[in-house]
Amino acid sequence: MNWDQIVGQWKQVKGSVKERWGKLTEDDLTVVAGKRDKLAGILQQRYGYAKEQAEKELDEFSKQVR
Secondary structure, eight states: OOHHHHHHTHHHHHHHHHHHOTTOOHHHHHHHTTOHHHHHHHHHHHHOOOHHHHHHHHHHHHHHOO
16 A cells, blocks of 8 residues: 555554554544654654654555555
8 A cells, every 4th residue: 555545544544553553642643644754753753763764664564554
């Protein structure tokens, strides 16, 4: 699934996001609203990822989500 599809189906996909990154809160997911750059920033904050690691995680996630 590409990121445009994820944005379009955010309400369905955010459960998968929460499963993968359990430290994210409902408020985090509401703020993100499917925006990749915002999600990358929150992953950096919550998990201490470098920008490159956050991007890699999101690439892997977008390939796995259906």
